[in-house]
Amino acid sequence: MPLVKLQKVTRRYRLGQTSVTAVEDVDIEIDRGEFVALWGPSGSGKSTLCNLVGCIDLPSSGSVEVNGRNVADLSDDALSEHRNLSVGFVFQQFNLVPVLTALENVMLPLNLRGVAAREARAHAIDLLAELGIADFMAHRPDKLSGGQRQRVAIARALVGKPALVIADEPTANLDSGNALRIVSLMGQLNKSHGTTFIFATHDQRLLDRVSRRILLADGRVVEDTTQAGAR
Amino acid sequence: MWTWIKLGGRNLLKNKRRSAFTVGAVALGFAAVNVFGGFTAYVYRGIEDGFIYAHANGHLTIFKKGFLEEGALDPASFLLSEEDLARIHEVCMEDPRVVLATPQLRISGMISNGKSSVIFLGVGRVPSDEIAIRRRAGGFVKLLRPFDGQELRDDTKQDVSAAPGLAEKLGLGLGSDAIVFAPTIDGQMNALDAHIVQLVDSPDEVLADKILIVPLEFARSLYDTTGADRMTVLIEHTRDTAAVREALDVRLAAAGLDVEIKTWQELRVSYFKIRNMFDVIFIFIFVIVFIIVLLSVVNTVGMAVVERTREIGTMRSLGLKRRGVLIMFAAESAVMALVGCVLGLALTLLAVFALDLAGPTWIPPTITRRVPLQVYLVPEYLLLSLLCLILLAMCTAVVPARRAARIDIVDALGHV
Ligand SMILES: Nc1ncnc2c1ncn2[C@@H]1O[C@H](COP(=O)(O)OP(=O)(O)O)[C@@H](O)[C@H]1O
Ligand SMILES: [Mg+2]
Numbered sequence: 001m002p003l004v005k006l007q008k009v010t011r012r013y014r015l016g017q018t019s020v021t022a023v024e025d026v027d028i029e030i031d032r033g034e035f036v037a038l039w040g041p042s043g044s045g046k047s048t049l050c051n052l053v054g055c056i057d058l059p060s061s062g063s064v065e066v067n068g069r070n071v072a073d074l075s076d077d078a079l080s081e082h083r084n085l086s087v088g089f090v091f092q093q094f095n096l097v098p099v100l101t102a103l104e105n106v107m108l109p110l111n112l113r114g115v116a117a118r119e120a121r122a123h124a125i126d127l128l129a130e131l132g133i134a135d136f137m138a139h140r141p142d143k144l145s146g147g148q149r150q151r152v153a154i155a156r157a158l159v160g161k162p163a164l165v166i167a168d169e170p171t172a173n174l175d176s177g178n179a180l181r182i183v184s185l186m187g188q189l190n191k192s193h194g195t196t197f198i199f200a201t202h203d204q205r206l207l208d209r210v211s212r213r214i215l216l217a218d219g220r221v222v223e224d225t226t227q228a229g230a231r
Numbered sequence: 232m233w234t235w236i237k238l239g240g241r242n243l244l245k246n247k248r249r250s251a252f253t254v255g256a257v258a259l260g261f262a263a264v265n266v267f268g269g270f271t272a273y274v275y276r277g278i279e280d281g282f283i284y285a286h287a288n289g290h291l292t293i294f295k296k297g298f299l300e301e302g303a304l305d306p307a308s309f310l311l312s313e314e315d316l317a318r319i320h321e322v323c324m325e326d327p328r329v330v331l332a333t334p335q336l337r338i339s340g341m342i343s344n345g346k347s348s349v350i351f352l353g354v355g356r357v358p359s360d361e362i363a364i365r366r367r368a369g370g371f372v373k374l375l376r377p378f379d380g381q382e383l384r385d386d387t388k389q390d391v392s393a394a395p396g397l398a399e400k401l402g403l404g405l406g407s408d409a410i411v412f413a414p415t416i417d418g419q420m421n422a423l424d425a426h427i428v429q430l431v432d433s434p435d436e437v438l439a440d441k442i443l444i445v446p447l448e449f450a451r452s453l454y455d456t457t458g459a460d461r462m463t464v465l466i467e468h469t470r471d472t473a474a475v476r477e478a479l480d481v482r483l484a485a486a487g488l489d490v491e492i493k494t495w496q497e498l499r500v501s502y503f504k505i506r507n508m509f510d511v512i513f514i515f516i517f518v519i520v521f522i523i524v525l526l527s528v529v530n531t532v533g534m535a536v537v538e539r540t541r542e543i544g545t546m547r548s549l550g551l552k553r554r555g556v557l558i559m560f561a562a563e564s565a566v567m568a569l570v571g572c573v574l575g576l577a578l579t580l581l582a583v584f585a586l587d588l589a590g591p592t593w594i595p596p597t598i599t600r601r602v603p604l605q606v607y608l609v610p611e612y613l614l615l616s617l618l619c620l621i622l623l624a625m626c627t628a629v630v631p632a633r634r635a636a637r638i639d640i641v642d643a644l645g646h647v
């Protein structure tokens with residue numbers, strides 16, 4: 001069973017009288033352990049697809065299945081639980097909670113899961129250390145650099161050991177050095193933890209590092225290539 | 232939960248000015264409710280102690296059954312005889328909570344200065360018992376000396392106490408002599424010489440020119456009886472009133488005494504009228520506080536929801552349920568209310584302290600003398616208002632937070 005299965009997925013947005021089709025007729029299957037890049041120009045539907053796969057959005061038509069269950073059939077609570085247990089998000093804008101320290105931000109998914117504070121703390125610290133930012137764990141996000149914030153965001157996405165990590169343009173706000181480092185970090189984690197990564201980007205330079213790339217244009221899949229030996 | 236409280240606390244600190252508004256509203260509300268509540272507690276206590284101690288009515292009064300309904304028509308047959316009184320006294324004193332039981336005899340008749348005479352309503356009491364009752368008062372009532380002149384005494388039967396209005400009507404004052412007339416219980420006219428040594432306050436204006444207080448022996452001579460119409464019972468703690476009444480009811484009945492017991496609340500009807508009035512004012516204040524707190528919480532949380540839309544979207548994407556969003560804002564609101572209550576407590580203490588320092592005086596209802604105006608700290612009120620305000624803040628936060636809970640996650644994440 002694929003981890004995520006999209007069938008004839010279309011997502012339209014209403015804009016007053018007219019409607020915009022962000023994603024149209026998309027069929028994708030993603031298996032465990034894949035390292036997938038969604039790429040294409042701005043406006044091609046990458047973010048919309050990420051949101052659908054991450055279950056924070058629902059298709060207008062077609063079906064999104066996670067672990068064999070149609071997302072449309074799940075209650076909001078069930079979806080929330082699914083996101084908490086099985087999905088990690090890394091956002092372009094980082095979206096760290098400003099009043100919480102780096103460590104507390106990383107602990108959040110575990111807090112939501114009801115993990116004991118001491119245990120959550122230990123996990124979060126380990127992960128921050130692994131990502132090389134343990135020294136900054138007591139800092140609030142506004143005291144961190146862009147690269148550091150993105151690492152914290154990645155730590156937050158990974159801390160719950162989700163099956164799937166979705167990163168929507170995780171490097172768009174970083175300089176190219178940091179961007180490459182973040183992507184190779186994700187690649188390492190993909191290998192070492194077997195975590196499935198899907199990330200959206202329009203930066204061609206990052207593409208040689210992924211095993212599968214899906215090219216989007218105007219909301220449709222134009223090309224879906226798996227390249228062996230990459231990373 | 233701790234995460235939400237921590238998050239709430241930090242967000243409140245981040246928006247100090249806005250939180251300060253609601254915290255201030257809660258603090259003022261808390262202080263208003265508790266200062267007024269403390270003031271009413273003081274007034275109630277004054278009325279209670281004024282009746283029980285200052286005017287020597289005790290907590291319980293024992294009558295022959297039917298006296299209150301029919302005693303006026305046929306006083307002779309509703310008097311408690313000397314033997315009855317002795318047995319009642321004995322039964323009462325068996326209860327360790329009873330401090331004192333003393334007979335009283337209500338009388339009425341005419342008092343004259345030799346030329347003209349006026350009607351009086353009187354009571355005969357054992358002077359030493361009356362003094363003992365008064366001495367047991369607490370609070371400001373202890374300081375109250377509800378008369379001018381000197382104390383009545385057990386051994387000088389002719390020395391009596393008159394309301395100032397009564398003395399004035401007859402042109403009498405402290406040290407004057409008077410003649411007291413009344414029919415005995417057998418219906419014969421009787422007269423006794425009296426010597427006014429005391430001018431006593433009356434708890435009601437209508438009685439200010441009628442009251443005459445005499446030693447019990449004087450009243451008994453006047454009515455030519457050895458009985459009394461009631462037994463006044465003083466107990467250790469006012470809160471035991473109902474319990475002691477029940478216990479005495481049983482014991483007195485078992486002793487074969489055909490009597491009934493009334494509590495001070497039943498005899499002091501105006502207590503409840505005053506209490507009701509204060510309760511209405513209290514509810515009024517509480518409603519105002521309630522509305523102000525409600526509005527400011529809705530405002531504060533409403534603004535926080537708009538401002539933190541992106542944060543809410545993030546939390547939702549991390550798996551926070553809709554209910555969790557409500558809990559998050561309710562916790563934040565509760566923290567705000569708690570801080571407000573702590574400040575409110577400080578304000579209340581400050582007010583009580585300032586009042587103590589300034590020491591204003593006034594004449595409260597049913598008390599006849601100027602006494603210090605005070606505000607009591609009532610732990611029950613403090614605790615109850617704390618719980619009420621926190622609960623109110625939490626429930627109110629849910630209204631704007633519902634909007635946050637229903638937010639579209641993708642929209643919220645794109646929100647700037
Ligand atoms: N919330 C929205 N409301 C209306 N149109 C939207 C919304 N989100 C995206 N779109 C439109 O859908 C298309 C795809 O957007 P998006 O998925 O963000 O593309 P990408 O991430 O590749 O830039 C764009 O044309 C965009 O204008
Ligand atoms: Mg995008």
